[in-house]
Amino acid sequence: MIDFTQQKAEIAERLNRVRLARAKALFSPLQRHLFTLIPYLVHHHHQSLPGYNGESTPCGVKNFAPGPHHFEALDIFKLEVVDAEPPEAPCLDGVYAMGSTASFGQHPKSDVDIWLVYGEELDNVGIGRLQQKSRMLTNWFAGYGFEVNFYLVHQTQFSRDYQSRIHNEWEILGHEHSGSAQHWLLLEEFYRSHIRLAGKPVAWWPGAQAEAGYLFFGDVHKLPANEYFGASLWQLYKGLDKPHKALLKVLLLEAYASDYPRSQLITDAIWQKALAGDFSIDNDPYLLLYDVIDVYLTRVGDTRRLEIARRCLYLKCGIRLTDQQQPQDWRYQQLRKMVLDWEWPYSLVATLDNCDHWHSGELQWFNAQLNELMLVSYQTLLRFASTHSLSEHFKIEDLGLLTRKLHTYFSENEQQILRLNPLWSQSLAEKHLTIVRSSQSQKPSYLYRLPPEPRQFFGEVAINKAVDTASLIAWACLNGICDKHTRWHEYGRSNSRGRRLRRVALRLLPHLENRHWRVSKMDLCQPWHYRKVLLLLNLDYDPTVDWPGQGLMLDILGSNLLSVGQQQVCLLGSIHLISFNSWGEWHCHSFQGEQALLQLISYVAPGLKRGGEKVELDVVSASKKVQPQLEHGIRRLLKQIYRLIRDARDSRTLVQPLQLREKRYGLFFDARGVSYRDLSDVKSLYRQMARGELQQPPQHELSSKRQITVPQVIRDFAVKGILQYFLQQRDGVLDVFVMDERNQLSYYLQAGADVSELVAQLTRHYAFGDIQNLRDRFNFPQFFMLVTEENKTSAIPFGFASGTGQSEF
Numbered sequence: 001m002i003d004f005t006q007q008k009a010e011i012a013e014r015l016n017r018v019r020l021a022r023a024k025a026l027f028s029p030l031q032r033h034l035f036t037l038i039p040y041l042v043h044h045h046h047q048s049l050p051g052y053n054g055e056s057t058p059c060g061v062k063n064f065a066p067g068p069h070h071f072e073a074l075d076i077f078k079l080e081v082v083d084a085e086p087p088e089a090p091c092l093d094g095v096y097a098m099g100s101t102a103s104f105g106q107h108p109k110s111d112v113d114i115w116l117v118y119g120e121e122l123d124n125v126g127i128g129r130l131q132q133k134s135r136m137l138t139n140w141f142a143g144y145g146f147e148v149n150f151y152l153v154h155q156t157q158f159s160r161d162y163q164s165r166i167h168n169e170w171e172i173l174g175h176e177h178s179g180s181a182q183h184w185l186l187l188e189e190f191y192r193s194h195i196r197l198a199g200k201p202v203a204w205w206p207g208a209q210a211e212a213g214y215l216f217f218g219d220v221h222k223l224p225a226n227e228y229f230g231a232s233l234w235q236l237y238k239g240l241d242k243p244h245k246a247l248l249k250v251l252l253l254e255a256y257a258s259d260y261p262r263s264q265l266i267t268d269a270i271w272q273k274a275l276a277g278d279f280s281i282d283n284d285p286y287l288l289l290y291d292v293i294d295v296y297l298t299r300v301g302d303t304r305r306l307e308i309a310r311r312c313l314y315l316k317c318g319i320r321l322t323d324q325q326q327p328q329d330w331r332y333q334q335l336r337k338m339v340l341d342w343e344w345p346y347s348l349v350a351t352l353d354n355c356d357h358w359h360s361g362e363l364q365w366f367n368a369q370l371n372e373l374m375l376v377s378y379q380t381l382l383r384f385a386s387t388h389s390l391s392e393h394f395k396i397e398d399l400g401l402l403t404r405k406l407h408t409y410f411s412e413n414e415q416q417i418l419r420l421n422p423l424w425s426q427s428l429a430e431k432h433l434t435i436v437r438s439s440q441s442q443k444p445s446y447l448y449r450l451p452p453e454p455r456q457f458f459g460e461v462a463i464n465k466a467v468d469t470a471s472l473i474a475w476a477c478l479n480g481i482c483d484k485h486t487r488w489h490e491y492g493r494s495n496s497r498g499r500r501l502r503r504v505a506l507r508l509l510p511h512l513e514n515r516h517w518r519v520s521k522m523d524l525c526q527p528w529h530y531r532k533v534l535l536l537l538n539l540d541y542d543p544t545v546d547w548p549g550q551g552l553m554l555d556i557l558g559s560n561l562l563s564v565g566q567q568q569v570c571l572l573g574s575i576h577l578i579s580f581n582s583w584g585e586w587h588c589h590s591f592q593g594e595q596a597l598l599q600l601i602s603y604v605a606p607g608l609k610r611g612g613e614k615v616e617l618d619v620v621s622a623s624k625k626v627q628p629q630l631e632h633g634i635r636r637l638l639k640q641i642y643r644l645i646r647d648a649r650d651s652r653t654l655v656q657p658l659q660l661r662e663k664r665y666g667l668f669f670d671a672r673g674v675s676y677r678d679l680s681d682v683k684s685l686y687r688q689m690a691r692g693e694l695q696q697p698p699q700h701e702l703s704s705k706r707q708i709t710v711p712q713v714i715r716d717f718a719v720k721g722i723l724q725y726f727l728q729q730r731d732g733v734l735d736v737f738v739m740d741e742r743n744q745l746s747y748y749l750q751a752g753a754d755v756s757e758l759v760a761q762l763t764r765h766y767a768f769g770d771i772q773n774l775r776d777r778f779n780f781p782q783f784f785m786l787v788t789e790e791n792k793t794s795a796i797p798f799g800f801a802s803g804t805g806q807s808e809f
Helices: 004-026 029-043 068-076 124-142 184-193 227-238 243-258 266-275 285-299 303-317 332-342 346-353 360-385 396-410 469-478 495-512 521-525 551-557 596-610 627-647 712-717 755-768
Strands: 092-098 112-118 148-154 195-199 432-436 445-448 464-466 487-490 530-537 575-581 586-591 616-621 654-660 663-670 673-678 724-730 733-739 745-751 782-789 792-797
Touching: 004 029, 004 195, 004 266, 029 068, 029 092, 029 112, 029 124, 029 195, 092 184, 112 124, 124 148, 184 227, 184 266, 184 285, 227 243, 227 360, 227 396, 243 285, 243 303, 243 360, 266 285, 285 303, 303 332, 303 346, 303 360, 360 755, 396 521, 396 755, 396 782, 432 469, 445 469, 464 469, 469 495, 469 575, 469 586, 487 495, 495 530, 495 575, 495 616, 530 596, 530 627, 575 596, 586 596, 596 627, 596 654, 596 663, 596 673, 596 712, 616 627, 627 654, 627 663, 712 724, 712 733, 712 782, 712 792, 724 755, 733 755, 755 782
Parallel strands: 112 148, 432 487, 530 616, 724 782
Antiparallel strands: 092 112, 092 195, 432 445, 445 464, 530 575, 575 586, 654 663, 663 673, 724 733, 733 745, 782 792
């Protein structure tokens, strides 16, 4: 009797051997030996080997037997050959590489993704120990410049029953783990690209079923339409770091969706070629991925996106056709043929090959193209997904995290200072930077990477635009566009103006460059707060230019710089607030006019209050005179304001008097925020001590049957520009407090409501309710559960596991 499963397994094993050989051929000798060690170090657990974290860690891979190539690699790294007997019950079903390894898309710097597949035998403690060992192995490989990411995968991970009980930290959404965002699409990528390094063969061919001796995750042809939405969000998130890779994958999703439900999966194409005996490069998963994209974009007539996709593929491979030293492996001739078919000029190929040295203008253009095209694909997939329900596997908390992170990057807020993805570029610092300001106050200013000579502007495009000069300088400092050698200019202004801009940039650089601020998942689930507040004084308007006095006189007299001399001159002019918040966003806001300082204090108060005691406060003055005095005086005032904001309570109102020019103001601090009033108007003072910016939520009866008191935590969490829901379950009913984008509070009572169903219903409305509205497309609502313990009410992010909140995202 013919064993068809055995026949198919032999074909799959032949393909596996071909991929193993290709992987080793593409790796450098050092990488090849490191790659060989992966299954050995996972199988064995010994104190003489990397990754050892105690004797209680499970180990062993089924059917693994070390060979001469393993012993050779051990000798290279001076590691001992372990003589210990293999465990009687190995904890792993197999070790598998997946992704671009061994494919046309394998870049010299590509990471290696490894799946460690385990079964029911492992308990949570054992899985945690194995996860810790995996992290240790990742660090050991990184010491040799070889990036290996391990993922623990349960043998039934893609079953409905398993998905309903995911709770382990290593299975939750993270920087390298898609969590519940994608399911069958992840499995399809594994099936089409995996390489078995040790353990059971994978039954991935069409019609495969669970059989003894084989690893079977499930049938990818059950791919539901509602998974495309979560998968597209995940690829957009991955695109924040590596947009050229993410664009190819999101285009593949779009191509699959266009043929749904008759999508021709790459997995099937690979199997049909293997069944026909084709194990050539024509049966390469990355080339077939590009072919699917090519056919789709050609069919819809989208030549622009096709051209960018080709450039992404070229850059992903890491082969440089213009480099005479480029090794000519099996991919070289294929790529050369493709470039000829695309009719690319030599200049374009040379530009792509020079990507390590792209300047800021080239990077800005390429990043903008990728971002725009990814959003086009997302919009297409959103329209497709809107006709279906949200995936039952896609957790609302994962959706909230992904959309909040994407909102910080794709926000259309003009005050936000966006980071420039350097991609491959080693250095972005420019010799000259010139600001061109519009004669109209409402028009943006532009930044160019050249000196202010008119003839050099011909054909040049600005590398950035912003609402004011301070934002452009901050952007350049933050992204490494300027350094201590960069010369600054303002078009049409004198050299002294350029020298002043350079001094400002040099003062800002230490505050902005090379700062890595960790943003956790808990940070993104809560209202933002300030982590750094930097005030830039007198850049646009500097009263000290016309002031006849000297700084020494101020020191001797101890004068108030906000009201100097008999004429009560204020030496503080324009103020720019450069801030960094807990969501990872940088902003620059401008405050002008006689009440600029008062407006600034009112504006920063809520974010400072939410920030606790960990906010960095700094002041930089761009004034012509009295720089140190201004910085010291405003810094001291800022710290005093910060202390009062933190100390304010419901039971008391704190007052800070402030002499500003000829007027004396009072700053009032209480639990609701900060307000300021002219103390000369005594009669209206006591009538107007209530907070001005945040409307006080209603305290009166909102229901005909019961009195509703609004918890203080709702006011503390209020953030403008975001819709927030605060939910409280009690006595079979649900209290729903809604704080809208303008901080207006409303309340309603939902009888017999299930919290999870209500949140899911609201989320679906905001995901698919208005798919044509591109503005704030990722600004989804935040949901909080109100929990009362010991007479104190707190707000907990909906569905959030506290044990994973501090992990970086």
